[in-house]
Amino acid sequence: MANLEIxxxxxxxxxxxxxxxxxxxxxxxxRNLTGTHIGCDTSQCGACVVHVxxxxxxxxxxxxxxxxxxxxxxxxxxxxxxxxxxxxxAFHKNHGLQCGFCTPGMVMAGIxxxxxxxxxxxxxxxxxxxxxxxxxxxxxxxxxxxxxxxAKAMGKGMKKAAQ
Amino acid sequence: xxxxxxxxxxxxxxxxxxxxxxxKYTDDIKVAGTHYAAFVRSPHAHAKIKKINSKAASKMAxxxxxxxxxxxxxxxxxNIICGWMVHSKDGSPMNMGAWSALAxxxxxxxxxxxxxxxxxxxxxxxxxxxxxxVSYKVLPAVVSAVDAMKKGAPQLHPEAKNNLIFxxxxxxxxxxxxxxxxxxxxxxxxxxxxxLVANPMETRAALVEYDEAEDHYTLHTTSQNPHVARLLxxxxxxxxPENKLRxxxxxxxxxxxxxxxxxxxxxxxxxxxxRAGVSALKWTSSRSEAFLSDAxxxxxxxxxxxxxxxxxxxxxxxxxxxxxxxxxxxLFSSATPTYLYATLLSGQYNIxxxxxNVRTVYTNTVPVDAYRGAGRPxxxxxxxxxxxxxxxxxxxxxAELRRKNFIKSFPHQTPxxxxxxxxxxxxxxxxxxxxxxxxxxxxRRKSSKRKGKLRGIGMSCYIEACGIAPSAxxxxxxxxxxxxxxxxxxxxxxxxxxxxxxxxxxxxxxxxTFAQLVSDRFGLPAENIQVVHGDTDKVQFGMxxxxxxxxxxxxxxxxxxxxxxxxxxxxxxxxxxxxSEGDIEIKNGEVSVKGTDKKLLWHEICLAAxxxxxxxxxxxxxxxxxxxxxxxxxxxxAGCYICEVExxxxxxxxxxxxxxxxxxxxxxINPMIVEGQVHGGLxxxxxxxxxxxxxxxxxGQLISASYMDYTMPRADDLPNFxxxxxxxxxxxxxxxxxxxxxxxxxxxxxxVINAITDAIGNNDLTxxxxxxxxxxxIQAAK
Numbered sequence: 041m042a043n044l045e046i047x048x049x050x051x052x053x054x055x056x057x058x059x060x061x062x063x064x065x066x067x068x069x070x071r072n073l074t075g076t077h078i079g080c081d082t083s084q085c086g087a088c089v090v091h092v093x094x095x096x097x098x099x100x101x102x103x104x105x106x107x108x109x110x111x112x113x114x115x116x117x118x119x120x121x122x123x124x125x126x127x128x129x130a131f132h133k134n135h136g137l138q139c140g141f142c143t144p145g146m147v148m149a150g151i152x153x154x155x156x157x158x159x160x161x162x163x164x165x166x167x168x169x170x171x172x173x174x175x176x177x178x179x180x181x182x183x184x185x186x187x188x189x190x191a192k193a194m195g196k197g198m199k200k201a202a203q
Numbered sequence: 204x205x206x207x208x209x210x211x212x213x214x215x216x217x218x219x220x221x222x223x224x225x226x227k228y229t230d231d232i233k234v235a236g237t238h239y240a241a242f243v244r245s246p247h248a249h250a251k252i253k254k255i256n257s258k259a260a261s262k263m264a265x266x267x268x269x270x271x272x273x274x275x276x277x278x279x280x281x282n283i284i285c286g287w288m289v290h291s292k293d294g295s296p297m298n299m300g301a302w303s304a305l306a307x308x309x310x311x312x313x314x315x316x317x318x319x320x321x322x323x324x325x326x327x328x329x330x331x332x333x334x335x336x337v338s339y340k341v342l343p344a345v346v347s348a349v350d351a352m353k354k355g356a357p358q359l360h361p362e363a364k365n366n367l368i369f370x371x372x373x374x375x376x377x378x379x380x381x382x383x384x385x386x387x388x389x390x391x392x393x394x395x396x397x398x399l400v401a402n403p404m405e406t407r408a409a410l411v412e413y414d415e416a417e418d419h420y421t422l423h424t425t426s427q428n429p430h431v432a433r434l435l436x437x438x439x440x441x442x443x444p445e446n447k448l449r450x451x452x453x454x455x456x457x458x459x460x461x462x463x464x465x466x467x468x469x470x471x472x473x474x475x476x477x478r479a480g481v482s483a484l485k486w487t488s489s490r491s492e493a494f495l496s497d498a499x500x501x502x503x504x505x506x507x508x509x510x511x512x513x514x515x516x517x518x519x520x521x522x523x524x525x526x527x528x529x530x531x532x533x534l535f536s537s538a539t540p541t542y543l544y545a546t547l548l549s550g551q552y553n554i555x556x557x558x559x560n561v562r563t564v565y566t567n568t569v570p571v572d573a574y575r576g577a578g579r580p581x582x583x584x585x586x587x588x589x590x591x592x593x594x595x596x597x598x599x600x601x602a603e604l605r606r607k608n609f610i611k612s613f614p615h616q617t618p619x620x621x622x623x624x625x626x627x628x629x630x631x632x633x634x635x636x637x638x639x640x641x642x643x644x645x646x647r648r649k650s651s652k653r654k655g656k657l658r659g660i661g662m663s664c665y666i667e668a669c670g671i672a673p674s675a676x677x678x679x680x681x682x683x684x685x686x687x688x689x690x691x692x693x694x695x696x697x698x699x700x701x702x703x704x705x706x707x708x709x710x711x712x713x714x715x716t717f718a719q720l721v722s723d724r725f726g727l728p729a730e731n732i733q734v735v736h737g738d739t740d741k742v743q744f745g746m747x748x749x750x751x752x753x754x755x756x757x758x759x760x761x762x763x764x765x766x767x768x769x770x771x772x773x774x775x776x777x778x779x780x781x782x783s784e785g786d787i788e789i790k791n792g793e794v795s796v797k798g799t800d801k802k803l804l805w806h807e808i809c810l811a812a813x814x815x816x817x818x819x820x821x822x823x824x825x826x827x828x829x830x831x832x833x834x835x836x837x838x839x840x841a842g843c844y845i846c847e848v849e850x851x852x853x854x855x856x857x858x859x860x861x862x863x864x865x866x867x868x869x870x871x872i873n874p875m876i877v878e879g880q881v882h883g884g885l886x887x888x889x890x891x892x893x894x895x896x897x898x899x900x901x902x903g904q905l906i907s908a909s910y911m912d913y914t915m916p917r918a919d920d921l922p923n924f925x926x927x928x929x930x931x932x933x934x935x936x937x938x939x940x941x942x943x944x945x946x947x948x949x950x951x952x953x954x955v956i957n958a959i960t961d962a963i964g965n966n967d968l969t970x971x972x973x974x975x976x977x978x979x980x981i982q983a984a985k
């Protein structure tokens with residue numbers, strides 16, 4: 041068994057998990073954060089993407105014990121004060137989701153893309169960066185549009201904050 | 204949100220919960236005391252079960268029960284059925300072999316369920332399933348349908364001699380043969396339609412709650428049609444009578460056909476919960492299990508011949524198809540390669556003589572059934588590859604050959620059952636040609652050549668049949684169910700509205716589009732309207748969502764119920780306003796007398812209906828109406844897709860540089876959602892054409908059983924799509940809707956392959972057009 045001191049969506053918490061527990065299972069089963077999904081068992085689909093210390097990670101590829109001392113953000117922690125994050129808003133406005141199952145991972149990957157590469161993302165960059173996220177509903181067309189729009193909106197937000 | 208009527212690109216009401224991680228999919232539902240199920244699956248494609256030893260497994264930590272097929276059938280659980288009877292051309296009924304939810308004597312594909320473990324945790328259940336010792340006598344296996352029909356092939360079911368399920372035909376055979384004798388030109392092709400896995404991103408799952416005191420079951424499951432599931436589980440599989448079984452399909456993460464069926468796992472879990480004495484039992488498929496247990500799609504081998512007269516008019520079409528149905532007959536497996544397939548072998552063309560022969564065959568592979576498009580992609584792939592190949596052989600432009608043969612007057616009766624009610628194929632062809640700048644393609648070909656690339660253009664003019672279908676018509680063709688839809692419109696005393704529908708949304712956005720019908724009718728804000736679906740305790744009955752039927756059939760039922768609500772509301776208003784019913788108008792949430800300033804607010808009428816203090820004489824209180832809608836015909840979405848590719852001659856790699864879609868879906872309720880449906884369909888069709896392929900080895904081991912081996916389309920495999928619509932309304936339903944869910948997957952594969960074969964100058968190319976296959980075709984053409 042492993043003891044965890046972990047911050048999830050801004051809240052410090054502690055937990056005891058079996059050594060073999062994956063981060064995704066810990067979040068879903070022990071913390072009831074079921075917005076993080078499991079779509080495959082080979083770390084291809086990206087439905088389980090969360091942010092660990094600010095970086096996108098497939099939570100099925102990491103043991104919960106490895107997240108000891110880390111700050112985790114899941115899809116449930118992205119909106120604040122009832123306001124959708126600009127990336128979430130962009131998915132809504134551009135019809136970037138259908139069944140919704142891959143959506144949390146897509147949003148987390150999209151935000152991470154902007155954090156790493158800045159708010160000006162070309163279609164080509166977005167498509168290449170989505171290598172690790174599979175969607176079966178949208179044909180990606182509107183996901184690409186959503187991430188571009190979300191990135192732009194995040195850029196405006198960053199600029200405002202800087203001013 | 205405000206008023207969001209018909210035709211508005213309303214943003215989706217359901218988005219917020221999905222975007223914030225608050226969607227509730229089956230595996231997200233937590234019930235205290237839940238136990239977990241894990242299945243022991245056959246590692247062999249064909250074997251006799253000698254012995255199941257569960258002693259060690261039973262003693263493992265947390266294990267409550269290890270159950271097998273003999274116990275399941277011993278408890279009276281019925282065999283899994285195919286719900287559509289098809290007769291062979293000699294009049295004999297199809298040869299259906301027995302399929303029990305857990306195998307009893309033989310296993311017939313890798314993944315066939317043999318036993319089920321119930322344990323306290325999922326990890327314990329999986330570990331114990333590994334410890335169940337099953338000894339097998341391994342038997343020879345066969346995976347290809349063609350091989351399965353050969354003399355000496357392994358036999359799967361005693362009911363199906365030579366593994367033949369049925370040998371069926373459609374059309375006018377003698378006249379077609381005669382037409383071929385008169386032909387000036389005949390084009391012939393061998394065409395294979397590759398085997399696919401639907402792969403909704405949410406894997407299948409079942410959560411059973413069993414209430415011992417009431418002997419009542421609740422099944423939360425990943426279903427496209429929970430009422431049909433309940434009917435089957437109750438009437439055929441004998442799990443529980445309908446009044447003791449509630450089926451809930453909560454948020455469902457995509458279906459694409461694979462979640463139509465009631466699978467062995469749901470049946471076994473319902474039975475096992477009671478048998479093992481647990482109050483809740485959950486099973487969630489892993490992706491690896493999904494590849495081994497979700498129904499696969501397509502897998503046809505065909506020979507097609509098309510006869511032309513000297514003016515390049517088609518005078519005959521003849522197709523011989525062998526369809527692989529896998530190890531057992533899944534629910535719609537007989538209809539998919541027959542009535543949903545061969546009835547479309549006239550395409551958009553006026554062909555006086557069509558004949559098709561279809562043989563369906565058992566093999567030691569996962570059962571095959573409907574996958575997005577179901578039969579219609581197979582028909583379109585044949586028609587449209589034939590048309591392009593014919594144009595090349597006849598030395599005419601593929602667009603002009605199609606235009607020459609288009610059906611131009613409606614209704615049009617084809618020789619293969621279908622009566623097309625409306626369409627204008629020239630308009631969508633023109634729209635697609637214009638959008639793709641077809642006229643200047645040769646310039647682009649030259650410019651690619653300068654870069655060392657082979658550029659090609661290909662088109663596909665598809666037609667499909669949706670909104671399945673008039674119940675009496677499908678009944679006469681062998682369907683075991685009626686294919687109507689139901690709706691109930693409940694108006695609350697405060698004027699808000701609930702729409703209960705038998706359709707099920709698993710990505711299609713019904714909560715938005717269905718609300719638009721109400722918003723449009725009464726001028727109510729969308730936020731005052733709630734769409735309820737997917738729960739047999741809330742919605743009385745329904746046939747669910749597949750075959751692009753939710754618009755054409757499901758919305759028509761809502762329209763009918765709205766008509767009734769409107770009539771009653773107007774009666775009440777006329778009574779209260781002392782006017783005649785015919786003068787009452789309902790608009791923008793107001794109920795007024797035409798040409799006067801007399802009016803009441805919508806909610807005042809609703810409240811009056813429930814207060815019942817002052818209603819017209821004899822009128823029942825309340826404002827709630829239900830309707831069943833049975834369509835009068837199929838609907839016929841049609842359109843034209845044009846694909847342009849660049850092929851690297853050194854590697855065989857194909858890049859789609861442009862993809863244009865011009866679809867005629869009839870009346871459109873929400874263009875944003877319709878475009879999204881087309882995008883998704885195109886991605887699946889392009890996936891089939893370029894990337895996706897199920898591969899078995901000779902022993903029946905599934906080689907492509909994970910996302911590392913089965914190529915799902917990624918964002919960088921696909922282009923931006925240029926989609927547009929034209930509109931000819933269908934007269935076959937009140938809204939004029941044709942359906943849009945499957946068109947993309949139906950129309951796109953031949954457009955892609957026609958483009959690649961144009962680029963490489965070789966018509967002989969099989970899907971998927973992987974770099975390896977394309978490279979080989981380039982070499983063969985040299």
